[in-house]
Amino acid sequence: MPRKPRIDLAGYHHVINRGVNHSTVFTDDEDYEMFLKIVCKACRAYKVVLHDYCLMSNHFHLLVETQRENLSLFMKQINGNYAIYANKKQKRSGHFWQGRYYSRYINSDEYYYTLIRYIEQNPVEAGLVKEVTEYPYTLGSVIANGVTPVACCLHSKLLAELDYENVQEMIGVKLNDEELETLEKIKHQKIIQKENANRQAYAKSLEVHFEVFKTKQERNTLILEALEDGYTQIEIAKYLGVSRSLVSKIVREGMK
Numbered sequence: 001m002p003r004k005p006r007i008d009l010a011g012y013h014h015v016i017n018r019g020v021n022h023s024t025v026f027t028d029d030e031d032y033e034m035f036l037k038i039v040c041k042a043c044r045a046y047k048v049v050l051h052d053y054c055l056m057s058n059h060f061h062l063l064v065e066t067q068r069e070n071l072s073l074f075m076k077q078i079n080g081n082y083a084i085y086a087n088k089k090q091k092r093s094g095h096f097w098q099g100r101y102y103s104r105y106i107n108s109d110e111y112y113y114t115l116i117r118y119i120e121q122n123p124v125e126a127g128l129v130k131e132v133t134e135y136p137y138t139l140g141s142v143i144a145n146g147v148t149p150v151a152c153c154l155h156s157k158l159l160a161e162l163d164y165e166n167v168q169e170m171i172g173v174k175l176n177d178e179e180l181e182t183l184e185k186i187k188h189q190k191i192i193q194k195e196n197a198n199r200q201a202y203a204k205s206l207e208v209h210f211e212v213f214k215t216k217q218e219r220n221t222l223i224l225e226a227l228e229d230g231y232t233q234i235e236i237a238k239y240l241g242v243s244r245s246l247v248s249k250i251v252r253e254g255m256k
Helices: 029-046 071-090 109-120 139-144 157-161 167-171 177-187 216-228 233-240 244-254
Strands: 011-018 048-055 059-066 102-106
Touching (some): 011 071, 011 109, 029 048, 029 059, 048 109, 048 139, 048 157, 059 071, 059 109, 102 109, 109 139, 139 157, 216 233, 233 244
Antiparallel strands (some): 048 059
16 A cells, blocks of 8 residues: 655654564663654754653654654654664664654644643553653653753743643543544544645745855855754755765764
8 A cells, every 4th residue: 555645744743653563662761861862963953842752662752843844854863863873782783663653743732732641641551650750751751850851842832831840730631531532533634735835934045045155164054054944954965066975974063
C-alpha cells in the first residue's frame, strides 16, 4: 500500500517513534539525556518548540510546534543522530528505528490538551509508576518536581500555563473511556494540506541574506542567520553553490 503523505504544515504535531522490533531505545539515564540534547539541537536548527515529551524505554512521544514546513527535516536530524549515538554505544549495526516516525497534526485545543494528558499518562498506563510525577522523563513530571526543563521546552505552553503546584491537577488525571474515544476520533480526522497553507514568509530572501560578505567566516555567520530565518540546509547549499555536507559542518560548528 502507498504510504500516507506527511503533514508538514507549520503548527503543532504529535510525533512517535519506536525501536526496531520494539527493541530498547534508552538503556540508562545517559541515553535519555543525550536524546533530549539532540532534540534541543534540532529545535535550535529548525526553530521548533518542544511543548511536551515522554521518553519510554522502547519509544518516545514528542509534542512539537513548527514554524516552517520542516517537520520531516527536524525528525530526520533527531532520529539519525540518536541512531548513530546508540548504535555506537550498544555496539550494534543496522536499522535502529522501526521505520518512519508516526506523526499527527493537532488542529484543535481539545486535541492538544487531551493529548498532553495522554502523553503524560504513558508511564502510569505501562505500570512503571503510580503517579506521573514519579517518572522523570516527561515534561509534566519535570515541572511538578521543580526541576529546570531543557532549553527547548522553555517556551512550552505547558510550562507557561502550569507550575509545580498545579501541574498534577491537569496531567495526574487519567483519561476516561469517553476521552479516549474522542482522542481516537480526532486522530483519524482528515487534514487537507493545501499548497502553501500556513507557510510563513521569510524575513529576508536568500539574495538579501548573502548580499554582502567577504570572508568565509562572514559567509558562515550568514548561513546560520538564514537557518534561523527558516531556510533549509539544502536551500542554502543550492543557492551558494556549495555542498550540503559543508553547510551541515558549519551548523555543527556554530552549535558548539
